Amino acid sequence: MAVNSGSLLLVLTLLVALSTLFDVSTALGGRKAKESDVGFKPLDPKDPKVVEVAKFAINEYNKEAKTNLKFQLVLKAASKETTYTLIIEASNGSILDKYDAVVSLNGNSKTLVAFKKQ
Ligand SMILES: *[C@@H]1O[C@H](CO)[C@@H](O)[C@H](O)[C@H]1NC(C)=O
Numbered sequence: 200m201a202v203n204s205g206s207l208l209l210v211l212t213l214l215v216a217l218s219t220l221f222d223v224s225t226a227l228g229g230r231k232a233k234e235s236d237v238g239f240k241p242l243d244p245k246d247p248k249v250v251e252v253a254k255f256a257i258n259e260y261n262k263e264a265k266t267n268l269k270f271q272l273v274l275k276a277a278s279k280e281t282t283y284t285l286i287i288e289a290s291n292g293s294i295l296d297k298y299d300a301v302v303s304l305n306g307n308s309k310t311l312v313a314f315k316k317q
Pocket residue numbers: 266268291292294296316
């Protein structure tokens with residue numbers, strides 16, 4: 200069966216469109232803590248409020264995943280409305296690692312939306 204170039208082009212176009220959509224939805228879901236994400240404003244990583252949110256993310260992840268990560272410092276932080284995206288350095292035993300965290304604030308309560316080792 201011969202594949203005509205028209206349908207091949209269509210398939211390629213669909214693939215490109217799908218991968219673009221996937222990237223955009225990943226970024227919108229806040230899974231990547233990049234301040235280039237649309238609408239996110241960079242924050243001072245040393246701001247006490249930012250540090251508090253980062254410590255919450257580590258504590259919450261420790262509870263959920265039964266890990267024992269220890270907060271070290273915030274490397275990067277950004278927010279958009281009530282969503283904070285953070286890059287946190289934490290120690291895992293004797294290893295220092297970087298973690299991407301997304302925290303949603305609602306009044307005085309916080310929710311860990313996403314947490315992932317970089
Ligand atoms: C902590 O380190 C252990 C051993 O290297 C590894 O298996 C585990 O995935 C790490 N946990 C996290 C949350 O990074």
